[in-house]
Amino acid sequence: MSIVLEARGLTKEFKGFVAVNDVDLKVEKGTIHALIGPNGAGKTTFFNLLTKFLQPTRGTIHYEGRDITRLPPAQIARLGMVRSFQISAVFPDLTVLQNVRVALQRKRGESFDFWRSEKSLTRFDDAARERIEEVGLSEFVHHRAAELSYGRKRALEIAATLALEPEMLLLDEPMAGMAQEDIERISALIKRVAKNRTILMVEHNLSVVANLSDRITVLARGEVLAEGDYDEVSKSPEVIEAYIGA
Numbered sequence: 266m267s268i269v270l271e272a273r274g275l276t277k278e279f280k281g282f283v284a285v286n287d288v289d290l291k292v293e294k295g296t297i298h299a300l301i302g303p304n305g306a307g308k309t310t311f312f313n314l315l316t317k318f319l320q321p322t323r324g325t326i327h328y329e330g331r332d333i334t335r336l337p338p339a340q341i342a343r344l345g346m347v348r349s350f351q352i353s354a355v356f357p358d359l360t361v362l363q364n365v366r367v368a369l370q371r372k373r374g375e376s377f378d379f380w381r382s383e384k385s386l387t388r389f390d391d392a393a394r395e396r397i398e399e400v401g402l403s404e405f406v407h408h409r410a411a412e413l414s415y416g417r418k419r420a421l422e423i424a425a426t427l428a429l430e431p432e433m434l435l436l437d438e439p440m441a442g443m444a445q446e447d448i449e450r451i452s453a454l455i456k457r458v459a460k461n462r463t464i465l466m467v468e469h470n471l472s473v474v475a476n477l478s479d480r481i482t483v484l485a486r487g488e489v490l491a492e493g494d495y496d497e498v499s500k501s502p503e504v505i506e507a508y509i510g511a
């Protein structure tokens with residue numbers, strides 16, 4: 266078993282209120298790991314700690330064995346751990362192809378200069394089309410992002426994130442606000458993307474979690490309440506109690 270991401274004793278206090286309390290988490294390489302829990306459990310705070318949008322009060326985070334507790338998000342992205350939607354990726358007036366090209370240009374650390382350098386961006390076309398195919402948007406390459414359905418926009422965001430060549434993706438409620446048809450499409454996409462990557466996601470939709478996750482960590486009141494596969498955690502009396510009591 267190879268651990269790609271590990272939190273030890275992660276704690277976040279907001280003016281004396283402990284939102285995340287001494288949480289340990291290990292994410293195994295190549296798995297889809299879900300973080301669930303009732304409202305106010307501390308999921309968002311914990312996720313923001315892992316992705317460095319918040320600094321922990323105490324505790325450490327290791328990625329691929331390296332202490333990343335004090336590194337900024339951009340540097341962690343370069344190490345291979347990327348939060349999807351981190352790059353607020355989708356420009357509505359650009360086409361699908363143009364959007365992914367821009368993401369590839371950013372990956373190269375080049376400054377954002379779309380309007381003046383469209384010609385020079387065409388060198389990213391092959392790589393962009395590969396990412397677009399991976400998320401199932403090939404027939405929409407020349408559509409403006411604004412014309413895409415909500416679910417396809419989400420797929421485009423994932424394509425732009427994949428342009429950063431992550432080994433680990435952190436997804437914050439990938440199914441939020443989606444119709445069933447889009448949920449199925451994005452679930453299939455996440456499974457495909459996970460074939461050679463690790464995924465950690467916060468997700469409210471429990472049937473999605475059941476369908477996708479290899480492992481689930483349940484948070485409640487800022488602490489780990491249970492961990493295991495879906496069958497294990499869904500049978501836990503503490504978990505049932507936490508959801509009913511929430």
Ligand code: ADP
Nearest residue numbers: 279282284302303304305306307308309310311
């Ligand atoms: P979840 O995502 O599981 O619903 P959150 O992480 O959003 O939970 O919140 C956990 C607890 O921390 C809540 O009680 C919330 O009010 C509190 N909290 C979150 N962010 C802040 C903040 N910036 N300042 C004070 N309290 C916060």
